[in-house]
Amino acid sequence: MNANALDLNLVRVLDALLRERSVTRAGEQIGLSQPAVSAALNRLRHILNDQLFVRRGNEMVPTPRAESLAEPVRGALREIERAFQSTRKFDPAGLDRTFTLMGADFFSMLLMPLLATRIAALAPQVSLRFLDSARGDVARLLQDDQIDAALERPLMIPDWVSSTLLFHSPFAIIAAKDNAVIRRAGVREGEVLPMELFCDLPHAIRSIDGSMSGFTDEALTKIGRSRRVSLALPHFQAVALATVSGNYLAAVPRQFADTVARKLPIAIYEPPLPIPVPEIRMYWHARHDDEPPHQWLRDQIQEAIDALGFRQTGNGIAP
Missing domain, CATH: 3.40.190.10 (Periplasmic binding protein-like II)
Structure with a gap:
């Protein structure tokens, strides 16, 4: 290829197309019309002797050659932007x-x-x-x-x-402080809940899509066990309130459990099995x-x- 045939606008167009996978959206991102982006793409195809993008429905799918250019092009543009950035110190007060x-x-x-x-x-x-x-x-x-x-x-x-x-957000198990079943079992706050108790008591979960399972169920399935999910709610706070007012257990992020336990009559327990910790x-x-x-x-x-x-x-x- 002839490197002299390249200019910065062509590189910006290639980067925008790789990001957006759409001639229209790429043009909107860099302030060019759709015909201008299409013309730049044709020039790039000629210079690089590659289709670069092929249409699949409404999406522009990059060829292997285009994909190989994504990171080098993005890195080069970042370096150029840094070189021309104002040296004036950013002041959040303004x-x-x-x-x-x-x-x-x-x-x-x-x-x-x-x-x-x-x-x-x-x-x-x-x-x-x-x-x-x-x-x-x-x-x-x-x-x-x-x-x-x-x-x-x-x-x-x-x-x-x-x-x-x-x-990282490890799980803790929360329940009402006066949960009668846990009290009769003699389990103290901070202790591990027995597996049988954990699986037998009803669970409330936070679910934004209405699904009735999560990380805990996947971990239980691996050891051949299951729990009884009886309530799915869209917010962690609603889950916490459900445990206070009912007989529910809930597996929630440890950071959340520690906070609500200071404000609500909630007890925190350890799960009876290893549960993968989400990032x-x-x-x-x-x-x-x-x-x-x-x-x-x-x-x-x-x-x-x-x-x-x-x-x-x-x-x-x-x-």
Whole structure:
């Protein structure tokens, strides 16, 4: 190929097409019309002697040659952006912007009050908005700029979504402090619930899609056991309230259990089997990787999580 035939706009078009898989969306991302993107793609095909993208329905599917260029092209563009970025220091005190986050009510209850307080002190003109996980597909919402970041368990995401590990979230079992069945069995708070009791008592689970199973059921199936899931609710807080008012057990994140046990008459127990510990990650569109306000927001989320002690709760396999 003739490298002199390339210009920066062609590289930007290739990067946008690899991210968006659509001529229209790629043009919207970099400010070019659909005909201009199509013309640039034709030039790239000629220069590289490869189709680069083939149409499948409404999607542009990259060829192996195009896929091999994705990371080198993205890295090169980032280096160019860094080279031309203003040297003026970013000052959050002057930032006037609304950031939108998405996740479970776990975060709206435990993280957002502290995060909002920290950001109000540093950037008084910044507003925060938090959407529930049930709002929709993370990748689509990031692509459409409806959210700035999502706080979720591991997701199958396209390569234009960036992510970082926030913390691990081992499970604890919660029940009402006055649960008569557990009391008669002589199990004390903090102890391991007997397997028979764990499987026989009804369980409440948090489920945003209505499914009646989760990590705990997968772990039970591996040892040939099952539990009785009697109630599925869309929010962790609703699950906690259900355990208080009924005879339910619930497997919930340890960080959440520790918090609600200080406010509700809830007892915490250890599960009778190892349950894989989910990672909790933060996801955002890669176009914001090097944007100072977005970097600052991500740093504030990380620092708030550190302040809450979420990282110290544990990782690997719950006991």
